[in-house]
Amino acid sequence: MLLLGLTGSIATGKSTVSSMLSHPPYSLPVIDADLLARKVVEPGTSGYNSIVRYFSPTTPDLLLPEGSNGASSKGRPLNRPALGRRVFGTTEDRIRDRKVLNGIVHPAVRKEMYKQMVWAYLRGHWAVVLDVPLLFESGWERYCGTILVVAVTDPVIQMKRLRERDPHLSEEDAKNRVLSQGDVREKAERVMRRGPGRGVVVWNDVGKEELKREVDRVMDEVRRSSPKWWGWLLWVCPPLAGIVGLVSWWRMRRVQLEWEEEKRREKDKLR
Ligand SMILES: CC(C)(COP(=O)(O)OP(=O)(O)OC[C@H]1O[C@@H](n2cnc3c(N)ncnc32)[C@H](O)[C@@H]1O)[C@@H](O)C(=O)NCCC(=O)NCCS
Numbered sequence: 001m002l003l004l005g006l007t008g009s010i011a012t013g014k015s016t017v018s019s020m021l022s023h024p025p026y027s028l029p030v031i032d033a034d035l036l037a038r039k040v041v042e043p044g045t046s047g048y049n050s051i052v053r054y055f056s057p058t059t060p061d062l063l064l065p066e067g068s069n070g071a072s073s074k075g076r077p078l079n080r081p082a083l084g085r086r087v088f089g090t091t092e093d094r095i096r097d098r099k100v101l102n103g104i105v106h107p108a109v110r111k112e113m114y115k116q117m118v119w120a121y122l123r124g125h126w127a128v129v130l131d132v133p134l135l136f137e138s139g140w141e142r143y144c145g146t147i148l149v150v151a152v153t154d155p156v157i158q159m160k161r162l163r164e165r166d167p168h169l170s171e172e173d174a175k176n177r178v179l180s181q182g183d184v185r186e187k188a189e190r191v192m193r194r195g196p197g198r199g200v201v202v203w204n205d206v207g208k209e210e211l212k213r214e215v216d217r218v219m220d221e222v223r224r225s226s227p228k229w230w231g232w233l234l235w236v237c238p239p240l241a242g243i244v245g246l247v248s249w250w251r252m253r254r255v256q257l258e259w260e261e262e263k264r265r266e267k268d269k270l271r
């Protein structure tokens with residue numbers, strides 16, 4: 001089964017693309033990391049308790065008021081925009097707090113993702129989509145046979161779509177969110193290093209019709225490098241699937257390390 005990583009940056013169109021991939025003619029199962037990241041911090045979970053322990057002394061509005069939607073005997077839900085204001089941004093304390101939050105949420109999300117991947121494999125799907133906004137930042141890159149980056153060439157389009165979709169965000173909040181992630185154009189360049197069919201970019205600067213055509217174009221490329229019959233062969237022969245998975249992991253790890261080394265060298269030159 002092909003692990004098809006789907007990433008990009010905030011509001012570049014990942015959810016729109018994942019919805020296209022989950023419908024015919026693709027009908028692929030989608031594992032949505034954002035959705036899981038919400039589930040693992042619901043009141044009563046250990047993720048919720050850790051967040052409340054660390055953030056509540058310094059964030060008075062961390063929880064939604066009593067009687068709000070989702071409140072139960074297990075506690076009041078997190079006030080996500082307030083927590084977002086605490087962790088998104090480029091100052092030292094925001095970066096530190098973001099790391100703390102990631103350290104609480106990411107391991108729990110990974111566990112849920114493993115469970116859903118096994119389930120998709122048992123059901124015989126030729127591929128499963130891993131919709132992970134922070135795919136490169138969280139180290140998932142090497143596990144994916146193919147990575148699809150949804151990108152826009154113009155950051156103004158990204159900000160405009162973000163503010164139209166989330167009108168509750170101020171311009172500063174929206175900027176802080178965009179700046180909290182790696183540049184999507186750099187992600188697009190990075191993914192191409194993986195080679196044809198292993199790294200693909202869907203450009204999403206124009207309308208949704210054009211986006212659909214872009215998705216069809218890149219999925220043709222993915223299918224050519226990972227045809228259905230190959231998926232079936234791996235399914236009926238789990239040891240072969242294990243070997244192929246290991247080889248792919250090793251090759252993609254090399255691509256990842258080479259990229260990181262190159263970026264380190266570039267930074268050193270600027271010092
Ligand atoms: C800070 C939180 C509570 C804000 O919640 P809110 O509902 O306002 O935003 P939402 O979760 O829908 O995220 C929107 C987008 O922000 C970006 N984003 C989310 N978390 C992070 C992060 N830690 N670093 C950089 N970007 C992030 C992603 O592109 C995401 O798609 C929430 O984003 C969170 O818990 N983040 C930490 C967990 C995480 O990394 N989630 C991403 C997938 S694993």
Ligand SMILES: Nc1ncnc2c1ncn2[C@@H]1O[C@H](COP(=O)(O)OP(=O)(O)OP(=O)(O)O)[C@@H](O)[C@H]1O
Nearest residue numbers: 009010011012013014015016161165206207208211
């Ligand atoms: N080609 C397009 N033309 C016009 N609007 C678009 C296009 N693609 C996406 N959008 C809109 O832009 C907004 C952001 O798209 P989407 O939610 O798919 O992004 P995302 O990358 O999943 O965001 P996030 O990282 O916040 O989850 C949505 O309101 C969506 O309808």
